[in-house]
Amino acid sequence: MFRRTFWFTAGAAAGVWATTKAHQKLKQLTPESLAAQAANKAIDAGHRVREFAVDVRSGMVRREAELGEALGLEAAADDPALPAPRRLVAIEHPRTAPSRTTHPYPPHNRNEDH
Template sequence: MFRRTFWFTAGAAAGVWATTKVNRKLRQLTPENLAAQAADKARHKAVETGQRLRDFALDVRTSMNQREAELGEALGLHTPVDAPPPARALPPQRSRAALEHSKPSHPQHPKQTYNRNEDH
């Protein structure tokens, strides 16, 4: 009698365990959960890719600055890489009186219009 009770209880426990596992798996396979899992994976991949791109850009920038310093040293240039460019000299300003004096008051040759129909 104890054997039957033991096996009956063991079978019932196995059935409950299996039913619970199947129901959990079915809940994981619903469209909403699948979409959420895919979004989480995509978000994780995007963050990881962004970090890799940022690290790559920093490596490129560091190498570029190092190479520019090496070239500057080799060419005898001693300006820092991040120094602003030298200021350009502005042309001298002319006064209004000087500008007025340089303009002719009347043109020497009046402007003539060209009419191509006059030649015929």
């Protein structure tokens, strides 16, 4: 009698456990859950990429310092002795250019023989 009661209880417990696990898996496979998992993995990947970029930048700075020491280039990046970078303008903008009565450029005729 105790044997049958034991196996009946063990079977019922196994059934409850299996049903619970099946419901958990089904909840994990819903579209909302899959979207949340994908978003979490994307955030984790973004953090890893950011950490990689920080490592690369620190390595670049360290290597530039090593090369500067090896080549004797000890000038700092914000050294006031260096001139400020200039910006060259290739073509004047029509609003900033002096006004002219004629067109500044000849018309383009693509039908001409070259």
